[in-house]
Amino acid sequence: MDLTPTAQEGVTAAASTKAAPFLRDIWYFALLSRDLKPGKVINKTLLGEPIAFGRTEKGEIFALRDLCPHRGVPLSAGRIAGETVECPYHGWRFGADGGCRLIPSLVPDQEIDASRIRVRRYPVHEANGLVWIWMSADERFSGEPPEVPPKLALTPEQRPGLVERQLFPCPIDHAVVGLMDPAHGPFVHNIWWWRTSASIHAKAKNYGPSHRGFTMLPHPPSKNGGLYKLIGGKPITEIVFELPGLRYEIITAGKKRVFGFTACTPLTENETEVTQVFFWNIGWAGLLRPLLQPIARTFLGQDRRMVTYQAENLKYDPRLMLIRDADVPAMWYFRLKKEWAAAQAENRPFVNPVPTTTLRWRS
């Protein structure tokens, strides 16, 4: 469905997210470094695929299909043995590259070339306490992904200052659209210390295309956004969206810098994990964690509440709307997705469809 608004109409029916395939051949945020303890292996379903994430004793992380090729038992139910993961059923061992290293039941004259037995291996990347995974379209894909993992505007030693993670009972599209929607703030996040519906006023923001997405160009943050006052100085904020469902908010005030990272990661078609991580270079900000944590939880919980209501009604398969200008970022998201999939299918470079423009709305 074409989501391009026309000046005359100003209203477009939104694509039903039913049967929206997941984007492939792209890096997804998978989990936090701290979820993977050395010598441990855990299960996590991503894009409907069971994945065993592990960290060897040496600290190397890996991701394998969480299904033993022998008789299907999850490898995550097993254990780490040196640089391999051992299946709990018959003790077959697999290396981080997915190759079988050991079949304990074999006697010396039983010739099975174990190295030809493989379990699917997913490329992973770890930086700044975040773990990324390459989800290829081709399940036999091995080797290095053609794209580098997202590079965040952080110094290499920066680690999460605050993390809030919630499971949204909805398809990734609704989680992403909710996240980039500027018009819900005064209603959904209607709390005295943030903003109230009485504080609504007209806004104009400049946007331009950026890597696999778009950027709301640097501007002083909304005067009715109370939390920004905490940072002090004259903060400037820049908000970036990047496929498949990543949002970065960079707030700078002099030398002080807060980097807000949000990732929507589809676990299944109807479950999306939303992870918010805040990084900062402000020494005293860590002291505020006991105060900030419940605020972050409340905030994200308010968004979650809306998509939970919404998900109840999606079973009626309604036709939904996207209107100018408040929903234009959502229209861009659908166009970006479509173009990403088309570029993959046609084996050509991705052409960013987002224009440089100003959007106006009241919030």
Ligand code: FES
């Ligand atoms: S099922 Fe995994 S070793 Fe047999």
Ligand SMILES: [Fe+2]
């Ligand atoms: Fe929100």
